[in-house]
Amino acid sequence: MSRINSGEPVILTGNSHKELAEKVATRLGLKLGAASVYHKTNRETMVDIADSVRGKDVYIIQTGTKDVNNNIMELLIMAYACKTSSARSIVGVIPYLPYSKMRKRGCIVSKLVAKMMCRSGLTHVITMDLHQKEIQGFFDCPVDNLRASPFLLQYIQENIPNFKSAVIVAKDPASAKKATSYAERLRLGIAVIHGEQKDSESDLVDGRNSPPPGNSRQRITEVGVGMPPLTAKEKPPINVVGDVAGRIAIMVDDMVDDVNSFVAAAEALKERGAYRIYVLACHGLLSLDAPRLIEESCIDEVVVTNTVPHDMQKLQCHKIKTVDIAPLIAEAIRRIHNNESMSYLFANVTLED
Numbered sequence: 369m370s371r372i373n374s375g376e377p378v379i380l381t382g383n384s385h386k387e388l389a390e391k392v393a394t395r396l397g398l399k400l401g402a403a404s405v406y407h408k409t410n411r412e413t414m415v416d417i418a419d420s421v422r423g424k425d426v427y428i429i430q431t432g433t434k435d436v437n438n439n440i441m442e443l444l445i446m447a448y449a450c451k452t453s454s455a456r457s458i459v460g461v462i463p464y465l466p467y468s469k470m471r472k473r474g475c476i477v478s479k480l481v482a483k484m485m486c487r488s489g490l491t492h493v494i495t496m497d498l499h500q501k502e503i504q505g506f507f508d509c510p511v512d513n514l515r516a517s518p519f520l521l522q523y524i525q526e527n528i529p530n531f532k533s534a535v536i537v538a539k540d541p542a543s544a545k546k547a548t549s550y551a552e553r554l555r556l557g558i559a560v561i562h563g564e565q566k567d568s569e570s571d572l573v574d575g576r577n578s579p580p581p582g583n584s585r586q587r588i589t590e591v592g593v594g595m596p597p598l599t600a601k602e603k604p605p606i607n608v609v610g611d612v613a614g615r616i617a618i619m620v621d622d623m624v625d626d627v628n629s630f631v632a633a634a635e636a637l638k639e640r641g642a643y644r645i646y647v648l649a650c651h652g653l654l655s656l657d658a659p660r661l662i663e664e665s666c667i668d669e670v671v672v673t674n675t676v677p678h679d680m681q682k683l684q685c686h687k688i689k690t691v692d693i694a695p696l697i698a699e700a701i702r703r704i705h706n707n708e709s710m711s712y713l714f715a716n717v718t719l720e721d
């Protein structure tokens with residue numbers, strides 16, 4: 369990779385993923401800028417940037433982790449500190465953009481997050497595999513939504529023996545387009561799973577202010593709007609459309625969170641004769657009990673990139689593998705900094721990725 373050539377940028381990072389930030393800086397032939405980001409005893413976030421950023425192009429590498437609210441505050445305060453110290457441009461490098469999964473009912477938090485980031489001083493955002501591409505429209509600055517698919521496709525070709533006898537699986541109809549786009553590039557067939565795999569409220573971990581019990585359809589009917597209630601027993605059964613018998617099944621998605629939906633899908637695939645089951649996704653959030661669930665499941669491997677740190681989860685589960693996307697992020701920074709076209713980075717991706 370050629371070097372940065374138009375005035376050295378400053379690469380800063382908060383506490384979300386130092387390892388990734390260091391890898392990116394090293395690839396660019398730079399050192400991380402001296403900044404300390406810490407929390408006072410009252411939990412307020414403090415930022416000290418040691419060197420002057422006046423007139424500089426600053427890149428702040430900060431991803432979303434399980435410490436998500438601190439991740440966001442650190443980024444906002446760092447960006448604001450750079451803005452008020454007269455940085456020329458401030459690029460937020462946010463590999464996993466938090467709050468991008470929209471909850472059914474409730475406000476669109478990603479719009480609020482985008483507005484706060486722009487107000488704090490970000491002049492450009494680099495992110496990866498947005499859960500909804502439309503989120504880019506919430507930002508009042510340019511957004512480059514990089515894709516992990518070329519890296520994941522390469523992993524399949526190099527690390528899954530007999531991948532030519534595999535079928536790419538969409539674990540729900542919503543991910544069918546993504547599965548098709550992977551399948552076409554690998555010249556494989558697809559299968560689509562239909563049916564309820566997890567409760568829509570399964571990501572609630574804190575009981576305070578949680579919605580009243582009962583499923584959402586029931587509540588809608590109680591106030592006299594909408595269709596008759598569907599009870600848990602009446603949920604559509606899991607159905608696999610496509611032939612997976614005697615094949616390797618590879619599920620592709622944007623993120624693996626608490627993993628429940630993938631485990632349920634894997635069981636359906638196993639029942640129908642798939643003999644090896646892989647899950648590939650960009651973001652390995654691997655929340656809650658995910659490592660144990662994967663370990664005990666019929667999934668053979670979960671392959672994610674290092675947009676989100678997951679070393680602890682790997683200690684608990686030997687089936688989790690990591691693909692390094694630091695080279696992609698470094699190349700995006702280099703191109704933006706040198707005012708070069710980004711199209712090269714999108715050469716082998718499709719709109720559906």
Ligand SMILES: O=P(O)(O)OC[C@H]1O[C@H](OP(=O)(O)OP(=O)(O)O)[C@H](O)[C@@H]1O
Binds near residue numbers: 470623627
């Ligand atoms: O918690 P896990 O079981 O690991 O699930 C992760 C899934 O959640 C997200 O989709 P979501 O269910 O939010 O559906 P959506 O596409 O309707 O937003 C994401 O795209 C994965 O498919």
